Amino acid sequence: MNKKIVLRDDEMPRQWYNIAPDIPNGLKPPLDPETNEPMGPEKLSAVFPMGLLEQEMSGERFIDIPEEVQEIYKIWRPSPMVRATALEKALGTKAKIFFKNEGVSPVGSHKPNSAVPQAYYNMKEGVKRLSTETGAGQWGSALAFATSKFGIECKVYMVRVSFDQKPYRKSMMQMYGASIVASPSEETNTGRKILAEHPDTPGSLGIAISEALEDAATRDDTKYALGSVLNHVCMHQSIIGLEAKKQMEIAGEYPDVIIGCCGGGSNFAGIAAAFVPDYLEGKKINFVGVEPASCPSLTMGKLAYDFGDVAQMTPLLYMYTLGHDFIPPGIHAGGLRYHGMSPMLSALVRENIVHPMKVHQLECFEAGALFAKTEGIIPAPETCHAIRAAIIEATRDLNDPKTILFNFSGHGLIDMASYDKFYAGELHDYDYPEEDIAKSIANLPKV
Ligand SMILES: Cc1ncc(COP(=O)(O)O)c(C=O)c1O
Numbered sequence: 001m002n003k004k005i006v007l008r009d010d011e012m013p014r015q016w017y018n019i020a021p022d023i024p025n026g027l028k029p030p031l032d033p034e035t036n037e038p039m040g041p042e043k044l045s046a047v048f049p050m051g052l053l054e055q056e057m058s059g060e061r062f063i064d065i066p067e068e069v070q071e072i073y074k075i076w077r078p079s080p081m082v083r084a085t086a087l088e089k090a091l092g093t094k095a096k097i098f099f100k101n102e103g104v105s106p107v108g109s110h111k112p113n114s115a116v117p118q119a120y121y122n123m124k125e126g127v128k129r130l131s132t133e134t135g136a137g138q139w140g141s142a143l144a145f146a147t148s149k150f151g152i153e154c155k156v157y158m159v160r161v162s163f164d165q166k167p168y169r170k171s172m173m174q175m176y177g178a179s180i181v182a183s184p185s186e187e188t189n190t191g192r193k194i195l196a197e198h199p200d201t202p203g204s205l206g207i208a209i210s211e212a213l214e215d216a217a218t219r220d221d222t223k224y225a226l227g228s229v230l231n232h233v234c235m236h237q238s239i240i241g242l243e244a245k246k247q248m249e250i251a252g253e254y255p256d257v258i259i260g261c262c263g264g265g266s267n268f269a270g271i272a273a274a275f276v277p278d279y280l281e282g283k284k285i286n287f288v289g290v291e292p293a294s295c296p297s298l299t300m301g302k303l304a305y306d307f308g309d310v311a312q313m314t315p316l317l318y319m320y321t322l323g324h325d326f327i328p329p330g331i332h333a334g335g336l337r338y339h340g341m342s343p344m345l346s347a348l349v350r351e352n353i354v355h356p357m358k359v360h361q362l363e364c365f366e367a368g369a370l371f372a373k374t375e376g377i378i379p380a381p382e383t384c385h386a387i388r389a390a391i392i393e394a395t396r397d398l399n400d401p402k403t404i405l406f407n408f409s410g411h412g413l414i415d416m417a418s419y420d421k422f423y424a425g426e427l428h429d430y431d432y433p434e435e436d437i438a439k440s441i442a443n444l445p446k447v
């Protein structure tokens with residue numbers, strides 16, 4: 001038995017898979033909040049390049065990956081798929097646990113899979129500067145890396161709590177040549193307004209998105225890049241599952257359970273999408289999307305049209321949401337602190353194809369520690385959520401020899417301060433009170 005299954009460079013997929021045309025009952029279009037009518041590419045082209053907008057609205061199943069993007073992907077792709085034999089042994093389970101290791105990218109997560117094509121299509125259309133938000137810092141580092149490859153300037157609005165928790169993410173972005181500011185910041189109208197009302201706010205992805213969008217909308221030389229949620233981002237991530245499918249074939253296995261953690265939905269969509277057509281043809285697969293109990297958009301949110309940001313600058317997206325002004329607590333999985341969920345993943349949950357699961361912070365850190373001791377790799381706190389769910393699935397019945405595949409979305413080498421707090425007993429579980437969720441859901445836009 002091979003511990004890890006690796007593909008050669010020339011076996012890397014040359015096309016992304018777009019799940020949009022295969023989602024039963026389809027996706028609802030984004031709406032213009034001024035008219036409540038579907039929003040076409042013209043208005044969005046103020047902040048996104050046409051190359052990406054075409055992908056966002058595409059009904060094609062397969063889209064070619066440009067050669068220049070493939071060349072950069074080859075720095076770390078195809079990524080290995082590994083059998084977690086030591087973890088299986090520690091759990092005493094007959095289940096086979098495989099993980100797809102996206103932590104091998106230059107910045108340590110799946111995020112460059114979309115950052116590289118996003119920088120590429122912007123470069124193609126002559127864009128000189130990109131603005132973005134980052135939660136955990138993984139997306140910001142990924143875009144900083146990708147823009148450095150194409151000679152584009154990069155400005156990152158980093159959620160305050162992560163800015164304070166993860167100083168080395170800032171160093172990394174700086175090393176790739178990006179400039180970084182804590183969000184909310186004094187640099188935008190949105191940031192100044194929020195700081196005036198809540199000077200001690202931990203920030204949120206919803207606020208940072210508003211700031212980055214305002215930056216792009218008020219400068220001619222700048223467009224905006226989003227690290228998750230949107231259809232084109234999920235599609236770029238489909239390379240994860242396309243590779244994993246080939247690797248499963250080589251291993252002579254097929255997954256009964258597919259697991260990913262869910263922030264905005266991109267790494268989950270990435271590992272899951274390629275397997276959904278098989279499911280629709282009758283194959284039995286249990287897709288499990290894992291989210292934190294402190295930010296439970298899939299398990300406790302509402303499927304509705306909502307803004308993607310706090311300042312209501314985005315189009316209305318049809319998604320599971322906790323309300324655009326929901327500020328999650330400062331948990332240590334910054335990449336999972338988002339009020340909404342990608343419309344693609346939301347539609348898969350609506351169709352009962354994907355089953356959401358919520359887990360608490362402490363059980364996730366415990367799962368991460370066990371993974372480090374057994375498989376040797378220190379996971380990002382976000383990834384610990386997927387590991388926790390894999391452990392739950394593998395131990396439901398220790399004699400069930402099912403095959404589990406989870407996405408190892410990133411390593412945690414720059415998250416050690418969070419692990420220190422965990423070992424010092426300073427981390428706590430947090431269930432967001434239902435009445436507070438009801439309050440922010442009451443502010444959903446009327447459509
Ligand atoms: C390591 C890691 N995993 C998962 C996520 C969640 O994002 P998404 O749901 O878009 O994959 C993030 C986001 O920052 C991340 O950094």
